Each structure stands twice: as C-alpha cells, then as structure tokens.
Amino acid sequence: MDYNEKVGERLRAIRLQREMSLQDVHKATDGEFKAAVLGAYERGERSVSLPRLHRLARCYEVPVNQMLPEDDNIMTSVLPSEGVTIDLTRVEQLPNDVGDVIDRFLKKIQVQRQDFNGRVLTIRGSDVAMLALLLDTTDAALVAQIKR
Structure with missing residues (x-):
C-alpha cells in the first residue's frame, strides 16, 4: 500500500x-471539499496538499498530525526504559505556559514520592509520554527541553 x-x-x-458522509463534509466546508475529490483522497487516487489537509483537520476537529498514518519505520519512543532525569532548574526557565504545566506535574510526582531533595528528578518514560501528550508535543522534543 502506498x-x-x-x-x-x-x-x-x-x-x-465523525459520522459524516462525503456530502456532509462538502456542506461543512462551504463547498471547498467536493465529495468526488474527497473520495479520491480517501481511495489514495489523489495527493492532498498540506494546507488542504490542515483545513480538513479543522473541519473534523482533530489535530492535523492525526490525519497522517503511522510510519512503521519510525520509532514511537526514543526514551530509555529506565526513565529520564530532569533538571528542575531548566523547568523554571521554560516559557510560562509550558513551564507551569511541567512544574505542576513534577511537583505532584515529588509529593507522591516524598522526594524534595534536589535539583533533579527522574521520571518514567510513560510519565514523559503523558506530559508530552498534555503539551501537544513529542516525547523527544519534551525531553530536549527538560533533560539534565
């Protein structure tokens, strides 16, 4: 399959x-996506451009990355199984919107563990995955921001 x-x-x-017919999409996009063209995209007979894919994602109310298939050749996680050590001082330097979410998340982990000892905290790969999901980013991008 290509x-x-x-x-x-x-x-x-x-x-x-989304329980939409091809005609429903045509109506919802004010005629931008004709049923025949959308059907051709769905059958793989035509390539959809990135701007049109983005507009279609907005119509379906899903993140555009969910419109793309999984790539079997890409690793889904680049995290070590033993966890990731985070420099807590780097978290303090992140932009407020991201830093606040990460800080709250890490403080909850510290409370659960009763671990208030230092400037670093090691969290599981699954915790990183959850945090990346909350922040709408990839595990690797998140780790690059906060890793010790």
Missing part, C-alpha cells in the same frame, strides 16, 4: 468516526 492510500485510509476512518 503512502497516498494510507493517508486515504486515515481520512476515511476519521470522517466515519
């Missing part, structure tokens, strides 16, 4: 999850 077909499968699956 990449266009995989994208098409995702588009169709998301449209059906």
Whole structure:
C-alpha cells in the first residue's frame, strides 16, 4: 500500500468516526471539499496538499498530525526504559505556559514520592509520554527541553 492510500485510509476512518458522509463534509466546508475529490483522497487516487489537509483537520476537529498514518519505520519512543532525569532548574526557565504545566506535574510526582531533595528528578518514560501528550508535543522534543 502506498503512502497516498494510507493517508486515504486515515481520512476515511476519521470522517466515519465523525459520522459524516462525503456530502456532509462538502456542506461543512462551504463547498471547498467536493465529495468526488474527497473520495479520491480517501481511495489514495489523489495527493492532498498540506494546507488542504490542515483545513480538513479543522473541519473534523482533530489535530492535523492525526490525519497522517503511522510510519512503521519510525520509532514511537526514543526514551530509555529506565526513565529520564530532569533538571528542575531548566523547568523554571521554560516559557510560562509550558513551564507551569511541567512544574505542576513534577511537583505532584515529588509529593507522591516524598522526594524534595534536589535539583533533579527522574521520571518514567510513560510519565514523559503523558506530559508530552498534555503539551501537544513529542516525547523527544519534551525531553530536549527538560533533560539534565
């Protein structure tokens, strides 16, 4: 199966999850996505441009990255199984919107562990994955921001 077909499968699956027909999408997008063209995208017969994919994602109310298929050749996690050691002073230097979320999350972990000893904290890979999900980023990007 080529990449266009995989994208098409995702588009169709998301449209059906939203319980929309091709005609519903046509109406919801004020005619931008004709039923025949959207059907061709879903069958993998046509390539969808990134700007159009983004507008379609907005119509479906899903993040644009969810419109793309999983790539079997990409590792889903780059985190070591033993966890990630975080420099707590780096968290304090992050922009407020991101830093506040991370700080609250890490403080909850410190309270649970009764670990108030230092400037570093080691958290599990699954904790990083959860935090990345909350911040709408990747595990690797998050680790790059906060790792010791």
